Amino acid sequence: MLAFIVSRLLQAIPVMLTVSLISFAMFAYVGDPVTIMLGQDYTEAQREALVRELGLDQPFFVQFVEFLQNVLRGDFGISYRLGRPVADLILERLPATLELALTAALLALLVGVPLGVYTGLYRDSWLSRVFLTVSLIGVSLPTFLIGILLILVFAVILGWLPSFGRGETVTIGWWSTGLLTASGLKALILPAVTLGLYQMTLIMRLVRSEMLEVLRTDYIKFARARGLPDRIVHFGHALKNTLVPVITITGLQLGAIIAFAIVTETVFQWPGMGLLFIQAVANADIPIMAAYLMLIALLFVVINLIVDLLYYAVDPRLRSGLVASSGR
Amino acid sequence: MPLLDVRNLRVEFPTRRGTLVAVDDVSFSIEPGEVLGVVGESGAGKSITGAAIIRLIEPPGRIAGGEIWLDGRRIDTLPPERMRSVRGREIGAIFQDPLTTLNPLYTIGRQLAETMQTHLGLGAKEARARAIRWLEEVGIPAAAERIDAYPHQFSGGMRQRVVIALALCAEPKLVIADEPTTALDVSIQAQVIALLKRLCRDHGTAVMLITHDMGVIAETADRVAVMYAGRIAEIGPVREVVKHPRHPYTEGLMGSIPPLSHRVRRLAQIEGAMPRLTDIPPGCAFNPRCPRAFDRCRRDRPELMATDGPNRAACWLHDPSSRDEALGHAA
Amino acid sequence: MSAFARMHYLARIFDSDLWWSFTRSPTVVVSALVAVAMIGSAAFAPWVAPHNPFDLATLNLLDAFTPPIWLEGGDARFPLGTDDQGRDVLSTILYGARISLFVGFCSVLFAMTLGVTIGLVAGYAGGAVDAVLMRIADIKLTFPAILIALLVDGIVRAVLPRELHDRIAIWVLIFAIGISNWVPFARTVRGSTMVEKNKEYVMAARVIGLSPARIMWSHVLPNVMGPVLVIATLQLGFAILAEATLSFLGVGVPPTQPSLGTLIRIGNDFLFSGEWWITVFPGAALAIMVLSVNLLGDWLRDALNPKLR
Numbered sequence: 001m002l003a004f005i006v007s008r009l010l011q012a013i014p015v016m017l018t019v020s021l022i023s024f025a026m027f028a029y030v031g032d033p034v035t036i037m038l039g040q041d042y043t044e045a046q047r048e049a050l051v052r053e054l055g056l057d058q059p060f061f062v063q064f065v066e067f068l069q070n071v072l073r074g075d076f077g078i079s080y081r082l083g084r085p086v087a088d089l090i091l092e093r094l095p096a097t098l099e100l101a102l103t104a105a106l107l108a109l110l111v112g113v114p115l116g117v118y119t120g121l122y123r124d125s126w127l128s129r130v131f132l133t134v135s136l137i138g139v140s141l142p143t144f145l146i147g148i149l150l151i152l153v154f155a156v157i158l159g160w161l162p163s164f165g166r167g168e169t170v171t172i173g174w175w176s177t178g179l180l181t182a183s184g185l186k187a188l189i190l191p192a193v194t195l196g197l198y199q200m201t202l203i204m205r206l207v208r209s210e211m212l213e214v215l216r217t218d219y220i221k222f223a224r225a226r227g228l229p230d231r232i233v234h235f236g237h238a239l240k241n242t243l244v245p246v247i248t249i250t251g252l253q254l255g256a257i258i259a260f261a262i263v264t265e266t267v268f269q270w271p272g273m274g275l276l277f278i279q280a281v282a283n284a285d286i287p288i289m290a291a292y293l294m295l296i297a298l299l300f301v302v303i304n305l306i307v308d309l310l311y312y313a314v315d316p317r318l319r320s321g322l323v324a325s326s327g328r
Numbered sequence: 329m330p331l332l333d334v335r336n337l338r339v340e341f342p343t344r345r346g347t348l349v350a351v352d353d354v355s356f357s358i359e360p361g362e363v364l365g366v367v368g369e370s371g372a373g374k375s376i377t378g379a380a381i382i383r384l385i386e387p388p389g390r391i392a393g394g395e396i397w398l399d400g401r402r403i404d405t406l407p408p409e410r411m412r413s414v415r416g417r418e419i420g421a422i423f424q425d426p427l428t429t430l431n432p433l434y435t436i437g438r439q440l441a442e443t444m445q446t447h448l449g450l451g452a453k454e455a456r457a458r459a460i461r462w463l464e465e466v467g468i469p470a471a472a473e474r475i476d477a478y479p480h481q482f483s484g485g486m487r488q489r490v491v492i493a494l495a496l497c498a499e500p501k502l503v504i505a506d507e508p509t510t511a512l513d514v515s516i517q518a519q520v521i522a523l524l525k526r527l528c529r530d531h532g533t534a535v536m537l538i539t540h541d542m543g544v545i546a547e548t549a550d551r552v553a554v555m556y557a558g559r560i561a562e563i564g565p566v567r568e569v570v571k572h573p574r575h576p577y578t579e580g581l582m583g584s585i586p587p588l589s590h591r592v593r594r595l596a597q598i599e600g601a602m603p604r605l606t607d608i609p610p611g612c613a614f615n616p617r618c619p620r621a622f623d624r625c626r627r628d629r630p631e632l633m634a635t636d637g638p639n640r641a642a643c644w645l646h647d648p649s650s651r652d653e654a655l656g657h658a659a
Numbered sequence: 660m661s662a663f664a665r666m667h668y669l670a671r672i673f674d675s676d677l678w679w680s681f682t683r684s685p686t687v688v689v690s691a692l693v694a695v696a697m698i699g700s701a702a703f704a705p706w707v708a709p710h711n712p713f714d715l716a717t718l719n720l721l722d723a724f725t726p727p728i729w730l731e732g733g734d735a736r737f738p739l740g741t742d743d744q745g746r747d748v749l750s751t752i753l754y755g756a757r758i759s760l761f762v763g764f765c766s767v768l769f770a771m772t773l774g775v776t777i778g779l780v781a782g783y784a785g786g787a788v789d790a791v792l793m794r795i796a797d798i799k800l801t802f803p804a805i806l807i808a809l810l811v812d813g814i815v816r817a818v819l820p821r822e823l824h825d826r827i828a829i830w831v832l833i834f835a836i837g838i839s840n841w842v843p844f845a846r847t848v849r850g851s852t853m854v855e856k857n858k859e860y861v862m863a864a865r866v867i868g869l870s871p872a873r874i875m876w877s878h879v880l881p882n883v884m885g886p887v888l889v890i891a892t893l894q895l896g897f898a899i900l901a902e903a904t905l906s907f908l909g910v911g912v913p914p915t916q917p918s919l920g921t922l923i924r925i926g927n928d929f930l931f932s933g934e935w936w937i938t939v940f941p942g943a944a945l946a947i948m949v950l951s952v953n954l955l956g957d958w959l960r961d962a963l964n965p966k967l968r
Contacts (some may be wrong), residue, residue, distance in 0.1 A: 026814060095456060136957070142900045142920075144907045145942045148927055149771035152939070156931060163931075218428040224384055225423075227416025227445045240433050259803035266908055267927075281809050281910050284817035293810065300802070316478040317432060 008308055012301040019297040023068045023290035076291035081283045088292045090273060095175045096166055097272035100264065101257045103188060104196035108257075109250065112200040118208025121234055123212065124296075130214040131204070140199035143260055147194040147267035154190060162187045164269040199253045206249050210242035243314050251307035255300050329400055330357035331534050332381070332502055337394035339373070339380050348605040349374045350389065352558040355632070358502065363528070363535040365549030365566065367542060369602050373558040374538045378504045381536075399501065416506070417447040420495035420533075422524075424507040427485035430479035436463075436490050437475035440497055447498035462493040462639050467525060485516040492524055502534045509544065521548055542581055546570050554578045557602055557613035560632060564639030574641040576618045614643070624650045687958045690951035697948050701756035712746035712754060713915075717858040724850045736743065740936040742922075748936060752920055752944045758918040759945070762833055767839030770898075774844025775887060778893050779875045781845065782852025790944060793849070804839035811835035812910050825913045832911055836901045843890050851883040892956035896949045903945055919945040 007151060014219035051057055058066070072078070087128075113133075119128040137144035153165035167183035169176040178184025215238055216221060223233045269275070278286035312318055339351035358364045366374045367559040375579060379385045381396055383404070386647040396404040403414055415421070423429045431439060440459035444450050450458065456475070463471035466489040479487055488508065495503050508524060509517040525548055528535050537549055545552050546566060549576050554575065564576040573579045600617040609616055615625040632640045633647060644650045705711065739748040781792040799807070815831045816824055824831070855861060856879065864874045905911035906920030907927075914921060917967045926938025 094675065136949060137946070139954050140900075141895065141946050142903050142907070142949075144904060144920075145923065145946065148923065148938060148942065151928055152935060156935075217699060218423055218425060218430040221384060222421070222423055222429045222491075222494075223431065223745065224412075224417055225382055225412070225421035226446075227412050227498070228442060228446055229412065230441065232446075237431050237434070241431070256803040257754070259806040262805070263822075263904055263908065278908055278910070280810070281813035281816070281908075284813065286817055289813050296802070296806065315433065316435075317480050 004312065005305070005309070010306050012305070015207060016294075016297060017264060019294055021064070023063050024078060026286050026293075028288050045212060062150060066312060071294065075293075077287035079280075081280070081285045081288075086287045089288065090291060090295065091174060092176075093271060093273045093276050095177060096270060097258065097261050097265070097274060099177065099179060100188065100195060100270060100272060101190055101254070101261050103192040104261075104264075105199065105250075105254050105257055107192055107196035108199035108203055108253070111196075112203030113207050113246070115200075116204040117211060117234070119204065120208040120211025120215065123208075132208075135201035135204055138197055139205075143194060143198055144261045144267050146197055147190070148263060150190050150194055151267070156202070161190050163190070187325055189221050191270055192263050193270045194267065195257060196262060198260070199257055201252060202253060203246065207242055207246055210245050211238060214238045214241045216227050244311060247307055247310045247314065251303050251310075254303050255296070258296065260298060329395075331360045331362075331399060332358040332536070333395075333397040334377070334381065335395045335397070337377065337396065338392045339376050339385060339389060340392040343388075345424055345606065349392075349520075349608075350558055350605060351380065354394075354555075354558075354560055356553050356560065356563060358534050358536060360501065361529075361534055362551065363531050363537055363549045365545035365552040366536060366538045366546050366555060367540060367552060368555035369540060371602060371605070375506050377419075377590040378506050378536060378538050378553070380494045381504060382419050382421060383411050384415075384421075411651065413447070415509045416443060416499045416500065418500050418502065420498070420500040420503040422488075422495045422505040422508045423493055424505060425511040426484055426491050427511070429491050430481055430487060435478055436474050436482075440475075440490075441493060443494055446499050458497070459493075462497050463490070465527065466490070466493045485520060488512060488520050491521065492520070492527065496527060496531065496533065500533060501530065502536065503528065504536045504537045504538070507540070508537075508541070508622070510541070517544075518625075542570070554581065557608055558605065559613065559642060561614065561643070562639055563632065563640040564637070568637055568639050572637055572639070574635040574639045574643075574646060575614075575643045576620050577614050578641075579615075594612060612642070620645065622650075662891065676815075681875075682770065684958065686954060690954035693947060694951040694955060697756060697944075697951070698719065698760060700753055701760050701772055703755045704753040709747060709750055712750045719736050738961040739940050742933075742937045743934075748940050751917065752919070752941050754950065755919045755922050755941060756944060757916050758829070758916055759899055759902055759920070761947070762829060762836070762912070762918065763895050763947060765833045766836035766840070766898045766902070767894050769833060770840040770894060771887065771891055774841035775848050775880070775883075777798060778845040778848025778883075779852055779879065782849035783856055783871060783875055783879070785853070789849070792845070799839075799842050803809065804836070804897070805904060807839035808832075808835040808905060809908075809910065811838060812905065816910075829910070829915050829916065832902060832905060835905070836898050839901070840894055840897065843894065844887060847886045847890060848883050851886070852879050855879045855882055889960045892952065892959055896953040896956060899945070899949055899952070919948075 074087050076090070078084065079086050079089060081090065115131055117126070119131050122128050130183075134286055141149075143304075151163045154161045162183070165187060166178045167185070167187035168181040169178045169184055171177075172182045178188055220233060220238055223237050228237075261272060262278050264270065265272045265274035273295070276288060277292045280292070334357065335355050335618075337351055337354045338349065341348040341350055354377055356364070366377065368374045375383060375391070380391055385391070391404060394404070395402055398414065406414065407649065408434060430436065437459050441450075441452065441455035441461060443451070444455045444458055448455075460471045460475055463475060468474055468486060468489060471636075479490070482490065485560070492508075495505075501523075505524065509520050512520060521544055524535070525532070536544065539545060543643060549566045551564060552566045552569045554561045554569065554577065555576050562569060562573065562578045569578060570582060573582055574594040603613060603616070605649075609626070611624070611628055612618070612621070612630055615621040618625065622644070628644070630642045630644050630647070632642045635641050635646045709721035739752070741747055742751065777792055777796075812831060812835050815835075819827075841884040853874070861874055861878055864878055865871075902911060902918060903920030903923070907920050907924045909924065911920055912918050912923075917925065923938050923945070926934075926936075926941065929935075929937050
């Protein structure tokens, strides 16, 4: 078990190194940070001082190692545009994004899985057809359009929910949460629905097709032939066997949710990392882009590890020595 | 009173190119404790007949006619929930491939226990104790330890023993075994068949043994039904069917197994293949391949009829009114 | 042999089953018609659209914010109303759809070319080449496409001066979306190639001295085109959405050549003041376009997949 975790972590190292190399290359070679930071008027002495301060006069490898050391200490440099340490900027905005993403993911799972089971079990019922049609529309509507429509209906026309921002937040340590105030929760509803809807339809369709696949298997037929009640066959035997692919996709989708949070945050002016990132892209603010890239890579590594551990919990075939060949 | 009585069973599969009749007017019965072999090529309808009895035909297939009686009670009209309690409790089932029949994510003990808890109302402890006894009975070594193992930790033969335990653990009166040894290694086929035979004799369970292997039938069954293109071609005591087949198709089948004690007349392999269900010829379905077909065989469909022995065969050769025509044709 | 294989393949594609399932489903027929109509009217926008919304001479700011024709204050010249600059919304949609579709088609074409090439090479070469390429695909797959497209766009923005970037923005966008979507093509083609390369006719072609590139092009490729087309159709919907999303985020096509996404972004500013039509109609056009393409793709996938009845 421990060996498994360690081997997974070891596998993650090259990925993280590659990503940091890309980040660093962006950092070092894309654009001219010195010119950007100094603005229009500067003296040659100012320029040289900044070059030295940023370490840009060192050879590539030295710079890279220094970059890595800084990163490990949590120093991602200074934003060109905002002139503040990137780490601070990201840390300020991390809670908002994580709260939004996790709420959306939870919503997608809690609604998507039951709908998928239902449409898989009763594939020809009219309700299933309605769900499937709606889900196809859900997949075809871009996230930002869903957000705009929700704002139009619930904020502009009905006036029930706020159309932007996080509402009131409470700060616990460095973590600012919107989950503890009424206005914070209200503000979370529309963005979370917007962000979760696409993943929900995806999970629903996945669970449905896995369910259809599993229901055709011999062991389900045999479970029926043994006279087990439908409840046990469907929600025990069948659902458990659909879990492995569902876990994989949900894990990958959690990454996608965090990426798509960029869009949702833009629509709702949600003060999270995504908004920070999109502003960075529009202004070529490389340090923020590089840091964001590495943070996302780290999140993916962690998510993948959790996914692997969940496999391990669900599938006994992996527990008994097949771990080495379980690579996906 | 027979234990199982199937009367004029008809199973249809509606497709967009028309309705396929997979099982057509099939009638047979099984006495308590009896082993009935059902033999035929793949696609002859033997597995679907078995699935129809426990009402587990894949949609869009459906029972389109006939009656199924179990122990004097009609079961094909039972509501689904009542039928569910017949499956496992009164009719057990054994499937072909033990590698895919067991749920890979549950321990075999759990699968045994849940079956017994469903049907016998046992508590968890009692169910577990009985599960261990069943594993011992089907010959799993160190049953008390192996009960918490997962299916993938067993070999194919051992898994089929577990499947047999699962089929019998709720003490059904009838077991439908669909090709129980086909997927197994030849060296262990005989062991598994012997085990099945012994357990069913000990527990007084009747067996409907579906297979395409005449050898297995000859060793195991009391009576045998030969199916061809969705119908029963011949049915009778196993020795009689093997030694004195009354239907030309059965004769051809017998050519494919080694002779027992008697010197069997050598038969050429049957020419051609079983027709697809989409184009069954008029008259007797076997007529295009039959070496002794005559005009009536191409015109009228024969029902099972009495022969000069204990077997009944669906063949006009045994109809007194057409015998002259048949002889004339042969001459 | 290859001619036979190809004929056999074509026979399978245009088997009556495919046609049967096409005509059987009214949804599919309707979405095919809608897709053709939208692609057609977008492609011929300059001839179909009632106005040229980018001809400054015909614009009149007095026409700004005209509501759709069926609302009070509507104008017969502008069936779907006008935007803040007095541009006819219907015309901007037609011109915008043109750009959206152009970017969509080009990026899928790019992703397809890239993916098919990588897949063929990886599948045919095998060994280390295959391992490296597929590992890249794995890593690539864990990053959402939209993020990669954003990064590519951000880097190009940082490297190029602003005016130059605006001029080639549309090609940057095509590159960014294409580069983020090649993996499904590569995976499929690689799998089929590995199966095909061991077949006798490929061996035979190798024995008579045909070069690997030629063998792959004329023998392996035709056999994998079916699944590739299915993926391409499904990816077209994704690509159109990706373009719209990037343009909505303000990092896509420049405002001088607005795509549907840009139009929605512009209209979004007027949502609160009640001029909903400026954003809702381009949004609806985008949704209908993607929906019809997705329905076609879904149907094509199911129709070519014998596993789903």
